[in-house]
Amino acid sequence: MPSPVGHALGGAIAAVLIAPRGTPTGSGSRLMALRARLSHPLVRLGALAGCLxxxxxxxxxxxxETHSVGAALAAALVAGLALRSRRAALVTGLAWLTHVAFDWLGSDDTPPLGVMALWPFDDRFVFAHAYLFEAISRRYWLPxxxxxxxxxxxxxxxxLAPILAVLVWWRQRGAGPRV
Ligand SMILES: [Zn+2]
Structure with a gap:
């Protein structure tokens, strides 16, 4: 299962898809535009929701329970109501789901393997056996x-960083879904 770095990148990827398209106003160079997009409040919210x-x-x-579609829906509802923003709800829900998906796709060495992804509809653990991400070790005593x-x-x-970079570039060109 990924580290908070991987989860934050996953949440940021979700947020970049939903944050407004086009080059942020007031940004001069491409680098400034990139910085402006990555520091957009919705991208920060996505990175946080990806870790929570x-x-x-x-x-x-x-x-x-927190690693489930039910928790993602609840988090989206809370964010949407607290921030009075449909985009914030979408970013939070989608970023939360990237966490569930990454843990499902990652490695796990502590039974029961995987995540309770379908809670509250089903409380069985699901695990993809894809081993896409390394399991982060908490066994600090090992060499x-x-x-x-x-x-x-x-x-x-x-x-994940190349995926995020390509999405930022794509969205800055005004491409992709208009949310
Ligand atoms: Zn997790």
């Missing part, structure tokens, strides 16, 4: 703890 399901570590029910996690985070960035 792992707050379940705090109450010891990891990969359970490869640092090197393993450093590689896991690096591979997430190598996989």
């Amino acid at each position: 399901p792992d707050a379940d570590f705090l109450w010891g029910r990891h990969n359970m 490869n703890f640092v090197t393993h996690n450093a590689w896991a985070v690096t591979s997430e960035v190598l996989m």
Whole structure:
């Protein structure tokens, strides 16, 4: 299962799809436009929502209710009402779902494997056996703890940052869905 870096990138990818298209106003160079898009409040919200399901570590029910479509819908509703914004609701819900999907597609070494993705409709754990992302190790006493996690985070960035960059470029050209 990815690190918070991978999950934040997943949430940002979702947000870039939904944030307004076109070059942000007031931005001069392409680099400034890129910065403006990546620091857009909706992209920050997406990055946060992409990480939030792992707050379940705090109450010891990891990969359970928060890692589900039900939680994504609830989070979208809360964000939409709190921020009075349909886009914020969409970004939050979609970013939350990237977390569920990434954990489903990633590696897991702690049974039950996978996530309770269909809760509250079904509380079985689902796991894709795709191993797309490395499992982040919390076994700090093992000799490869640092090197393993450093590689896991690096591979997430190598996989997801190019996707985010292409989407930012695509949206800045005014392409893609008009939400
Ligand atoms: Zn998770």
